[in-house]
Amino acid sequence: MVLHLGTRKGYLAFHRVRRGQWRIARAAFVGDPVSQLLPDPRDGRLYAALDLGHFGVKLRVSEDQGASFEDLPAPALPAAPVPDARAPSVSLLWCLEAAGPAPGSLWCGTIPGALFRSEDAGRSWELNRGLWEQPSRSEWFGGGYPEPGIHSVLVSPDGRRVVCGISCGGVWVSRDGGETFEVATRGMFAEYMPPDRREDPAIQDPHRLAWCEADRNRIWCQHHNGFFRSDDGAGRWASVDVPPSSFGFAVAAHPSDPDTAWSAPLVKDECRVPVDRRMVVARTRDGGDSWESLDRGLPEDSFAVVYRHGLAVDASGEVLALATTTGAVWISEDQGDSWDLVTHQLPPVYAARWS
Amino acid sequence: MARVHFTPNLRRHLEAPSVEVPGATVSRVLDQVFAANPALRSYVLDDQGRLRTHVVVYVDGGAVSDRIGLGDPVAERSEIHVMQALSGG
Incomplete structure (x- = not known):
């Protein structure tokens, strides 16, 4: 069992020694921000998305469990025919996922919404036009980023x-492998918007989506405005009160x-x-x-924030990792009943994933 | 031929030796550099071929003014430095 972390200053792999004791078995890209990871269960590859700041986003892959990495081309938007100050450029690789049963098929979600x-x-990437050419994209805007x-x-x-x-920019569903997308925010609302825009699909800010692998009609959404649940595969969302x-x-x-x-609640x-x-x-x-x-094992006097990709459950549903922007990691081996502090000495953690 | 030097901080990621290449503008000079070293391009330019926000290019000691089209002139014996801008931390 391996916990993979993408942090502000590198990639780390934690291996279990015994309950409550985990050791750093691998470190890579030390000093460089790692914005996302994908330990791919289909073929054992490990993908790492970097955000080198000055030098842009980069993508690396390892075929030996993180011992060594090779360069891949990062997804990039088509260049405008003439130099254009306002044409978009990929500024963050934010999401990496397996795209289906075929090994090597991948999705990459990015800022600026591509x-x-x-x-x-x-080894090569193609922009998904079905989503990029949605007319409502002009209404999307940044959430925590420009x-x-x-x-x-x-x-x-x-x-x-x-x-x-x-x-x-809302929630979008495709039923044809990404050829076409439809917006799916019915029931979501945003009280911080002007009254006539509160239910506008294009301005909804789902902070993170997760579904039950055994019942993909049940989707959970931590939203900027609150918490939502769908029982019909994003057809309709119901507001859920989370204390x-x-x-x-x-x-x-x-x-x-x-x-x-x-979920990992914060005040507001x-x-x-x-x-x-x-x-x-x-x-x-x-x-x-x-x-x-x-709260058993979690601190009483804390300013910790768990960012979008910082809460990860393993394939069994028993083991969870909780990783914060203040560099602490807790692991629970009993579905959250109790937590063991693994370390509080890390850089901000952007992404946690199990393999 | 202009001489092009790259910040040593790039060497953590890839080879970026100083090179001598012809070209009358920054764009033409960098095109020559990237033709020989394609991986370097995405470290200096964004998807649109603009200078990355936190990369700065100096021609004979002056920061270039055209960061979009890279049209600043380059002389026969210009010294060009591709550096990281401290705006990026």
Whole structure:
């Protein structure tokens, strides 16, 4: 069991020694921001997306579990026919996912809201026109960044169903493997917008999407305005009250129990700290009707923020990682009932994934 | 021929030796550099071929003014430095 972390200053792989004790078995790109990772279960490849700041976004792949990496071309937008100060350029590789059963098929979600597809394990990329050419894209805007970004791409095992979450551009569903997309935000709302725009699909800010692998009609959404649940594959969303707060960035879904999910609550958008500075993970086991605040092993005086990709559940649904922008990592081996601090000495953690 | 030098910080990621190439503008000079070293292009230019926001190019000690089309003139014996801008941290 390996916990892969993308951090502000590199890639780290933690291996389990025994319960509560994990060691750093690999480190790569030390000093460089790693914005996303994909340990690909289909072929064992490990993809790492870098954000080199001055020198742009880069993509690397390892075929030996992170011991060595080779360069891949990063997804890039087509150049305008003449130099253009306003034409878009990819500024962050925010989401990497397997695109279906064929090894090497990949989706990459980016800022500025472009979705890319590879069929050859990242050696070439093609812009997804179905989403990029949506007329409403002109209404999308940045959430925490100057430009909109795709942070969540859920993919069914056959690759046909694709659900994208965009901050801020709504939720988009494809049923034909990404050829066409339809917006899917019915029931979502944003109280921080002018009244006549509150239900506008194009301005919704889903912070993160997660679905139950055993029942992909059950999708959870941590949204800027609160927490939402869909029971019909994003056809309709219902607002869910999550104590101690419905605001946050991360959400994780149990892989086999559609009624179980976790979130990492913060006070509110204008005050992004744990409620009463007590760090908790919220867990529901009844589809969001009720929630427990899980705090055993978590600190009482905390300013920790778990960003979009910082809460990860493993394939069994038993083991969770909780990684913060203040460089701490906790692991639970009992679905969140108790947490063991692994380290509090890391750079800000952007992404946590299990393999 | 202009001489082009790259910030040593690039060497953490790839080879970027100083080179001598012909060209009357920054664009033409860099095109020559990238033709011989294609991987270097995306470190200096963005998807649109503009200078990356936090990369700065000096021609004979002056920062270029055309960051979009890279049309600043280059003389026969110009010294060009491709550096990281401190705006990027």
